[in-house]
Amino acid sequence: MIHEDAARLAAELRACLGPLVRRLRQVHLDGELTLSQTSVLVRLDREGPATPSELAAGEGIRPQSMGTIVAALRERGLVARDPDPHDGRRVVVSLTDAGLEALRGLRREKARRLTRAITEELTPAERGQLAAAIPLLERLSRRV
Template identity: 55%
Template structure:
């Protein structure tokens, strides 16, 4: 590697910038917005498939009571549904409904649009090209961690 580049300083700068970017992107509001715990539970069900409330609580590192309240709010809004576990009829598994998937999609689309608007209005074509050129490097860095 190049001796005159300081990998430590580069790492600190990237972490600082990426934290700010992620924080700002997460702050994008969407109609009918979900709370952070609701978004997290819904996203986990979307990515991981049906799960029990206790499994989700463990994954999110929160109490089963808190997860139960979160899932209750999501169920009341029609974003998750409860079903008997096909392997053990005594257990209940939760899964994302079509409305829940649409809510997640709307949230992701709103975030993407907000970022695109900022890029289109505050960056030059040359700066956009620099950002696009850096994307594969950032992805490779992420894959190497």
């Protein structure tokens, strides 16, 4: 019985959080980055400089596709390609200041939209319930 309740709760949580996360991932500034380009910038911000092959493997795409994404980001000045200091035959892609600023703008927009949704959709009591649930969700995220 307890396991069934936990399984049902897990399914409901996935069904609820999945669309929220997907919608936040889809937020982009008009005329700005594609989802793939954004994902590469986020990865570079989180994990640091990487070779195009490492980026492709991390994103689960072909190296040729990553080459196209990196070229588009480089053309916009959001990433730099430099020789690998340990192996001059390879290049390393890194985030530029402009790329970091683009990510910050995107994060501000996501935060603005989520704040507006919370403000417009939830009563003060519901906002309190949500605030109380956050530590629980953080614990779960570390465990999964």
